Amino acid sequence: MSNPRVAIAGIKHETNTFSTVKTKLEDYSPRYGHEITDFYIGTRTEIGGFIDVLREKDIEIIPTIAAGATPSGPINRKDFDHMIETVLNGIREAGKVDGVLLSLHGAMVAEDTPEAEGTLLKAVRGLVGPSTPIIITLDLHALISQTMVDHCDAIFGFDTNPHVDMYERGKEAAETMVSTLKGEIKPVVAHKKAPMMPPTINQRTTEGPMTKLQARAFQMEQDPKVINACLFPAFPYADVERVGSAAVVVTDDDPKLAQKLADELGDLFWNLRDEFLKPLTPIPEAVKRAIEAPEGPIILADVADNPGGGAPGDGTEILRELIKQGAKNVGVATIKDPEAVQRAAEAGVRGTLTMEIGGKTDGFHGDPLRVTATVRTLTDGHFIHKAGRIGVRADVGRTAVIDADGIEIILTERSHAPNDPEIYRRNGIEPTDKKILVLKSRGHFRAAYEPFSKEVIEVDAPGLTTPNLDWFTYANVPRPLWPLDENREQGEQKRTERT
Secondary structure: OOOOOEEEEEEEEOOOOOOOEEEHOOOOOOOEOOOHHHHHHOOOHHHHOOOHHHHEEEOOEEEEEEEEOEOOEEEOOHHHHHHHHHHEEEEEEEOOOOOEEEEEOOOOOEEOOOEEEHHHHHHHHHHHHOOOOOEEOOOOOOOHHHHHHHHHOOOOOOOOOOOOOOHHHHHHHHHHHHHOOOOOEEEEEEEEEEEEEEEEEEHOOOOHHHHHHHHHHHHHHOOOOOOEEEEEOOOOOOOOOOOOOEEEEEEEHHHHHHHHHHHHHHHHHHHHHHHOOOOOEEHHHHHHHHHHOOOOOEEOOOHHHHHHOOOOOOOOOHHHHHHOOOOEEEEEEEEEEEEHHHHHHHOOOOOOEEEEEOOOOOOOOOEEEEEEEEEEEEEEOOEEEEEEEOOOEEEOEEEEEEEEEOOOEEEOOOOOOOOHHHHHOOOOOOHHOOEEEEOOOOOOHHHHHOOOOOOOEEEEEEOOOOOHHHHHHOOOOOOOEOOOOOOOOHHHHHHHHHH
């Protein structure tokens, strides 16, 4: 008897539908066939977990496509269709597969396709049929839909935020696939959504309301009939109908139990909604506090210009205030500005130049800032992650560090969320030596930076990932929806007024 065969794929994008930056196939750096196993083996990623378990169990891996892009605007439909067809063709060419493992994000949007993952899952299910198990992993910020639930057998979401358990969830999904193929279990999945999309800055699993939700979910998993209980507090920067906080429960052939437990977690989301709200610090006050702090590093988190949520990462308002207040011994990571990188490269290391940096993608993140600076380092922008996605090779494009009177600014050709301190170290800056660190990140930086920082200040700057959701005009999300609508009754009234 031949060994079982499992197809694997990864298509990941957290789509910010308010972004003006459209996403193309090349932004995903797609890998095909055995390029996937070569790239991901030994990495602390979901696909790394798939590979380790399947190889250990002597299951043949059918790799199709692995593609992931920095969050931005929707991908065009032609390129999205290419990715779907690559998955389907890989399965067809294999002749027969016994199961399908997919590493997805869960908040991907394509042009004219607001539910990208559901579209992919429906296509895969249509090809492999109802009896072939399809098991998926999702980011904690996934937007769950009925279509997604209907066309897979099990869902495994990250248990951590900042996300540090990608590998473990990949292994768990693959182990569930193995048990399913052996006939030891028959997973069934249920979900419950709450009409809410809390701001992302207080969705951390280390403190706040998510700890209470997870405590109950983990308690549920002690039941031998429960395979998995996971929580998806929502991604509020996608203006699509499937927005909402969701609970997903997978049981061993007990759909009633799965639905009962999912309902309980969904209700708990709603009951805890007010605990997700958290104030931000105005820019002048944040900078003043950081300068006056007795010791550092003090982290100024530019949560509204987070490339990890679809912002361009070229905002200038915090940097502008740092210069205004005369801050020294500062590191800024990162500002996307290919033009400025080219100017720095032309000036060369130790060269001095005056130029405008940042604020060039859209009108949401501040105007370009004129600085006079000295070029400290020039690199190719390649490094290997030592935190978060450990072992994965990063490429932020050509990179320049410029020093503007005691403020060292990392300029990159590509958007980058600096969640790994390696972005500093690769470019000649030791972050632990800085008094102030500016990080364009919502919260994933905390896993690696909090152990050596003295304080984190979340700054109220402008941008496409601001927690101030009233900043956006939503047209497609379901209403009523908290916190846009204070309660269900008010939301119903607003919806009636619009129609």
